[in-house]
Amino acid sequence: MFGLLTRRITCVTSSLGLRNINYIKSIMSDELPNVVFVLGGPGAGKGTQCAKIVEKFQYVHLSAGDLLREERNTEGSAFGELIENHIRNGTIVPVEITCSLLATAMKKSSQNKFLIDGFPRNKDNLDGWQKEMGSKTNVQFVLFFNCSQETCMERCLQRGAAGSGRSDDNEESLKKRFQTYVKDTMAIIEHYDALGLVRKIDASQSPDQVFEDVKKAFEYFKVRSEANRTRRWCGSRSLSFFNMSYKKESLSDVRLHAAARQGNVLAMRHLLDSGKVHIDSHDKDGTTPLMMASAAGHIECCRELISQGADPTLRRKETGASSLFLAAQGGFNDIVSLLLQSGAPVDARCKDGGTALMVASQQGYTDVCLELINSGADVHLQMKDGATSLFLASQNGHAKIVSLILSTVASANENNSSLSVEEMINVRRLDGATPLWMAAQMGFDYVVRLLLRAGANPNIIRNDGVSPLLKASQKGHVDAVGELLQSNPHLGLSQNGDSPLYAAVLRRNVPIIRILLRAGADAHLTTTRSLLSPKALAEKLRFWEIIQLFNTTESYEGSSSTSPV
Numbered sequence: 001m002f003g004l005l006t007r008r009i010t011c012v013t014s015s016l017g018l019r020n021i022n023y024i025k026s027i028m029s030d031e032l033p034n035v036v037f038v039l040g041g042p043g044a045g046k047g048t049q050c051a052k053i054v055e056k057f058q059y060v061h062l063s064a065g066d067l068l069r070e071e072r073n074t075e076g077s078a079f080g081e082l083i084e085n086h087i088r089n090g091t092i093v094p095v096e097i098t099c100s101l102l103a104t105a106m107k108k109s110s111q112n113k114f115l116i117d118g119f120p121r122n123k124d125n126l127d128g129w130q131k132e133m134g135s136k137t138n139v140q141f142v143l144f145f146n147c148s149q150e151t152c153m154e155r156c157l158q159r160g161a162a163g164s165g166r167s168d169d170n171e172e173s174l175k176k177r178f179q180t181y182v183k184d185t186m187a188i189i190e191h192y193d194a195l196g197l198v199r200k201i202d203a204s205q206s207p208d209q210v211f212e213d214v215k216k217a218f219e220y221f222k223v224r225s226e227a228n229r230t231r232r233w234c235g236s237r238s239l240s241f242f243n244m245s246y247k248k249e250s251l252s253d254v255r256l257h258a259a260a261r262q263g264n265v266l267a268m269r270h271l272l273d274s275g276k277v278h279i280d281s282h283d284k285d286g287t288t289p290l291m292m293a294s295a296a297g298h299i300e301c302c303r304e305l306i307s308q309g310a311d312p313t314l315r316r317k318e319t320g321a322s323s324l325f326l327a328a329q330g331g332f333n334d335i336v337s338l339l340l341q342s343g344a345p346v347d348a349r350c351k352d353g354g355t356a357l358m359v360a361s362q363q364g365y366t367d368v369c370l371e372l373i374n375s376g377a378d379v380h381l382q383m384k385d386g387a388t389s390l391f392l393a394s395q396n397g398h399a400k401i402v403s404l405i406l407s408t409v410a411s412a413n414e415n416n417s418s419l420s421v422e423e424m425i426n427v428r429r430l431d432g433a434t435p436l437w438m439a440a441q442m443g444f445d446y447v448v449r450l451l452l453r454a455g456a457n458p459n460i461i462r463n464d465g466v467s468p469l470l471k472a473s474q475k476g477h478v479d480a481v482g483e484l485l486q487s488n489p490h491l492g493l494s495q496n497g498d499s500p501l502y503a504a505v506l507r508r509n510v511p512i513i514r515i516l517l518r519a520g521a522d523a524h525l526t527t528t529r530s531l532l533s534p535k536a537l538a539e540k541l542r543f544w545e546i547i548q549l550f551n552t553t554e555s556y557e558g559s560s561s562t563s564p565v
């Protein structure tokens with residue numbers, strides 16, 4: 001922690017860059033205290049919503065502003081005057097003071113879920129947090145309350161008039177606070193956005209409406225992290241572990257395999273010392289004790305086996321899976337490191353072309369991906385069906401891994417002539433699907449956004465003639481459709497003769513119809529599949545609310561081209 005509060009942190013690392021791999025590593029661990037940063041303009045309603053979140057999701061609310069005000073009011077504080085000056089002027093207190101207050105408050109609490117409200121507000125804050133707390137906490141996501149300056153100003157002035165007692169709830173301070181927000185804090189929100197971690201909430205609605213959106217954000221991230229935890233457990237037990245056969249040559253071999261499977265290091269050592277077993281004795285599928293222990297996550301057994309000479313380069317006969325692949329599949333990073341240090345080839349291929357990096361990307365084990373990439377894993381490799389690690393991460397909604405791979409591709413491209421991000425991002429599987437196409441089908445809007453921003457082409461269709469926009473419309477993924485529309489995709493007929501607007505009408509999906517119309521989709525465009533236009537379809541099905549929407553939306557007159565993508 002910060003020893004001397006008066007020491008100014010001069011952090012020179014560019015933590016606003018995507019390529020800060022240590023930083024990304026620091027936000028991955030499941031075991032560390034979880035943090036949700038809450039950002040937005042002054043008066044956007046951060047404190048109001050935090051109170052509701054505490055009640056519903058049992059987080060501990062730490063407002064950086066409140067902690068600073070408390071410190072300012074503490075008798076004898078060396079920082080009282082400095083803090084008050086910053087508050088009045090709407091400028092940002094040096095990070096060592098704020099971060100130290102936050103860390104102390106976190107330490108005091110016995111909880112491990114924190115809402116950090118109003119921090120980090122500038123690059124100094126972010127760098128300071130990274131340096132001191134980055135490796136000790138897990139940033140789950142950032143809640144961003146978006147609200148116009150006018151509304152925020154009005155709310156703060158009313159709060160002041162109602163007796164908040166805050167020295168900065170006045171017009172003069174508020175103007176300065178907004179300048180700081182626009183100039184400094186927006187860059188922090190953009191930084192986290194680039195990592196796929198920002199959930200933007202429309203804070204101009206009523207407090208209850210805002211909270212409805214807040215709940216969705218928490219549920220979204222909760223579902224994702226729980227899914228990851230479940231997979232970590234299943235990865236070791238069901239996918240590979242139970243599929244292994246255990247038929248060995250001798251009773252001692254059977255016992256060795258059983259010890260590896262159960263993690264019984266003492267029994268294993270005893271058997272190995274006896275000289276009666278071969279350390280790499282394998283069953284009919286070529287499964288060795290080291291593979292067994294790696295798949296089951298027994299690090300002590302793996303250490304014992306390696307130290308007694310087990311071969312980390314062996315593969316299973318049928319699938320070609322190595323110990324490294326099995327450890328990566330289970331998310332056992334300590335075993336992955338051990339195997340790599342012991343000479344396991346980082347890019348060993350399974351029979352289907354899969355590698356340890358691919359399986360870790362698929363399962364969402366960011367820490368494992370980092371370890372493998374830092375050990376030289378090739379991010380450009382493809383499975384026999386054409387899938388890349390990027391594809392697998394996108395298909396499964398692992399935004400952090402998508403960011404990590406994209407930044408690794410960019411660095412590799414700078415250093416040699418390997419594919420550029422733009423080329424790599426649009427690599428297609430044999431069925432023609434790109435990472436973007438898959439993420440759109442699955443409704444992973446964060447991943448869709450990350451990929452589009454990195455240069456993914458929204459108009460690459462799958463071999464069946466379906467575009468990402470059409471697929472997202474068919475599946476009813478309104479947020480993914482919204483993200484795709486940001487990149488001006490083709491709105492007309494896809495090559496299979498269907499259109500996104502037609503698909504949305506067929507499924508009576510009004511939110512998607514609305515945003516497609518707003519983007520210029522044509523309600524009169526006849527699809528070649530059904531020979532009906534979206535409007536004719538709505539009339540046929542008597543979807544009155546949609547007919548009304550078409551009638552009242554001027555843009556349905558249409559500007560989209562009728563030629564297929």
Ligand SMILES: Nc1ncnc2c1ncn2[C@@H]1O[C@H](COP(=O)(O)OP(=O)(O)OP(=O)(O)O)[C@@H](O)[C@H]1O
Nearest residue numbers: 041042043044045046047048155156159205206207
């Ligand atoms: N959705 C809302 N609609 C209308 N008023 C709101 C809404 N949310 C909060 N308020 C009111 O606006 C004022 C500011 O809200 P709040 O203190 O939660 O904002 P904040 O973002 O934490 O502000 P600050 O950054 O200045 O600490 C309060 O008086 C609050 O009651």
Ligand SMILES: O=c1ccn([C@@H]2O[C@H](COP(=O)(O)O)[C@@H](O)[C@H]2O)c(=O)[nH]1
Nearest residue numbers: 064065086087090091092093098118119
């Ligand atoms: O991390 C922080 C948080 C706050 N400040 C200063 O406090 C005021 C008020 O903050 P609120 O979040 O609106 O309560 C803010 O304008 C800053 O001057 C800070 O320096 N660092």
